[in-house]
Amino acid sequence: MTGTTENIKNQYRAIEAVKAITEHTSIVLGRPLYYHVTTFGCQMNAHDSEKLRGILEEMGYVETDTEDCDFVIYNTCTVRENADKKIYGRLGRLNGFKKKNPHMMIGLCGCMMQQKEVVEKIKKSYPFVDLIFGTHNLSEFAVLTRKVFEDNSAVVKLLDGDNSGLLESLPSKRKYSFKSGVNIMYGCNNFCTYCIVPYVRGREYSRSPEDIMDEVKRLGDDGVIEIMLLGQNVNSYGKTLDNPISFAELLRRVEEIDAIKRIRFMTSHPKDLSDELIDVMASSKKICTHLHLPLQSGSTELLKRMNRHYTKESYIDLAEKIRERIPDIALTTDIIVGFPGESEKDFEETMEVVDRIGYDSAFTFIYSKRTGTPAATMPDQVPEDVCHKRFDRLLELVQRKARERALRLEGKTLPVLIEEKNREKGLVTGRLSNNSTVHVRAGEENIGKIVNVSLKECKGFYYIGDLAD
Numbered sequence: 001m002t003g004t005t006e007n008i009k010n011q012y013r014a015i016e017a018v019k020a021i022t023e024h025t026s027i028v029l030g031r032p033l034y035y036h037v038t039t040f041g042c043q044m045n046a047h048d049s050e051k052l053r054g055i056l057e058e059m060g061y062v063e064t065d066t067e068d069c070d071f072v073i074y075n076t077c078t079v080r081e082n083a084d085k086k087i088y089g090r091l092g093r094l095n096g097f098k099k100k101n102p103h104m105m106i107g108l109c110g111c112m113m114q115q116k117e118v119v120e121k122i123k124k125s126y127p128f129v130d131l132i133f134g135t136h137n138l139s140e141f142a143v144l145t146r147k148v149f150e151d152n153s154a155v156v157k158l159l160d161g162d163n164s165g166l167l168e169s170l171p172s173k174r175k176y177s178f179k180s181g182v183n184i185m186y187g188c189n190n191f192c193t194y195c196i197v198p199y200v201r202g203r204e205y206s207r208s209p210e211d212i213m214d215e216v217k218r219l220g221d222d223g224v225i226e227i228m229l230l231g232q233n234v235n236s237y238g239k240t241l242d243n244p245i246s247f248a249e250l251l252r253r254v255e256e257i258d259a260i261k262r263i264r265f266m267t268s269h270p271k272d273l274s275d276e277l278i279d280v281m282a283s284s285k286k287i288c289t290h291l292h293l294p295l296q297s298g299s300t301e302l303l304k305r306m307n308r309h310y311t312k313e314s315y316i317d318l319a320e321k322i323r324e325r326i327p328d329i330a331l332t333t334d335i336i337v338g339f340p341g342e343s344e345k346d347f348e349e350t351m352e353v354v355d356r357i358g359y360d361s362a363f364t365f366i367y368s369k370r371t372g373t374p375a376a377t378m379p380d381q382v383p384e385d386v387c388h389k390r391f392d393r394l395l396e397l398v399q400r401k402a403r404e405r406a407l408r409l410e411g412k413t414l415p416v417l418i419e420e421k422n423r424e425k426g427l428v429t430g431r432l433s434n435n436s437t438v439h440v441r442a443g444e445e446n447i448g449k450i451v452n453v454s455l456k457e458c459k460g461f462y463y464i465g466d467l468a469d
């Protein structure tokens with residue numbers, strides 16, 4: 001990491017230089033210059049996009065909700081092949097906008113851009129793209145943009161050093177004023193054999209607890225009441241720091257910040273989930289009653305080949321222990337169907353775990369081959385039709401179980417953080433501590449507040465409720 005003051009100063013100088021250019025263009029055009037950042041992928045990317053928005057605003061751009069504007073950035077994901085396909089599809093449309101608007105800048109960043117083949121393909125087949133940068137170069141966005149303007153040519157910057165640590169010193173524009181993500185670690189060292197994330201996000205490292213606390217305090221001072229601590233495997237947080245601390249200890253410290261009322265985190269790897277963490281969650285008043293605990297497969301044999309380091313039995317024991325200690329907890333998960341070599345028996349074991357645990361919700365994915373990962377060259381890739389049939393059976397079970405779980409809360413009165421207005425008039429939408437969505441018959445003045453809501457009706461995956469006080 002090269003988190004030097006000089007580097008940060010360079011970014012701010014670049015922001016000023018671009019601002020002079022946008023101001024000039026804006027006068028010539030007689031209108032503001034507009035930007036749009038489209039995020040694909042996970043919470044990490046969503047958080048990175050907030051940084052891009054913050055920097056774009058400092059550069060003088062104004063946010064708009066259409067991609068037909070002056071600066072569009074796609075913050076890409078590459079976890080499954082579909083994610084890549086989506087980007088190529090949408091780039092054609094952007095080119096249409098650019099033909100009408102010669103001032104338009106098109107930038108691509110995020111995980112997909114960490115792959116050389118992808119960048120080559122874009123340079124060759126989509127030459128209208130002005131700027132490509134990787135996940136490690138996000139903090140250099142301003143300097144790179146300035147270069148595009150000054151050199152009047154496309155700029156590509158990838159895999160060169162790692163400046164992620166600089167990011168926290170740069171501006172940010174949050175989607176919600178009252179809640180925010182906070183990166184506690186970057187990268188991933190787990191190398192699950194199907195997964196491309198460790199290759200595109202690089203090695204795992206933890207930010208210091210002091211830096212994290214400073215950031216959370218600043219957010220609290222700025223009106224944030226809910227934070228989401230982000231990492232690919234938060235349970236291994238702090239292990240490699242000079243003064244190692246556990247994730248549970250970090251949570252304890254964050255809990256002491258008065259302004260913060262709700263604490264969430266993503267993602268927990270089952271192999272590293274400690275009793276200390278369960279204790280902290282059980283005794284906390286602020287940590288939300290939600291745990292995302294990816295299962296991936298219920299077959300011990302498959303889990304071994306996925307390099308997950310737990311068994312069907314140890315996962316079930318863990319989930320049951322958590323449910324026992326924290327009865328209100330919502331357990332959610334990720335499951336992959338059709339990992340190479342998945343037999344009918346392996347799949348049945350996944351179904352069995354889902355049936356037994358009864359997740360509050362689950363993301364189910366069909367295995368997608370990612371070039372460069374060990375699973376891509378494993379024998380016995382599962383035929384597509386078999387994958388689809390299994391996927392449908394799993395989805396049916398997951399949804400039935402989730403509906404059963406959701407019904408338990410019907411009729412209760414629980415705190416809801418109201419997050420946004422609903423498309424339907426007279427309704428606002430928020431979340432329970434367990435992360436379920438609630439549409440509340442209440443006014444927009446409640447947005448950003450935690451209010452007690454009586455959950456009148458469970459609609460399967462969400463509730464309709466009324467203010468209780």
Ligand code: SAH
Pocket residue numbers: 079080194195196197231232233267268269294296334335336365366367368369370
């Ligand atoms: N770090 C997180 C996961 C991030 S990726 C964790 O370990 O839980 C989010 C999810 O995408 C994974 O949990 C997995 O279920 C899914 N996924 C990752 N690679 C995939 C692939 N090649 N095909 C299908 N699903 C995949």
Ligand code: SF4
Pocket residue numbers: 188189190191192195196197198232233269
């Ligand atoms: Fe991918 Fe596994 Fe790392 Fe999650 S823990 S990002 S699934 S390698």
Ligand code: F3S
Pocket residue numbers: 040041042043044045076077078079110111112197200201
């Ligand atoms: Fe996708 Fe990158 Fe997240 S590949 S899931 S955006 S870490």
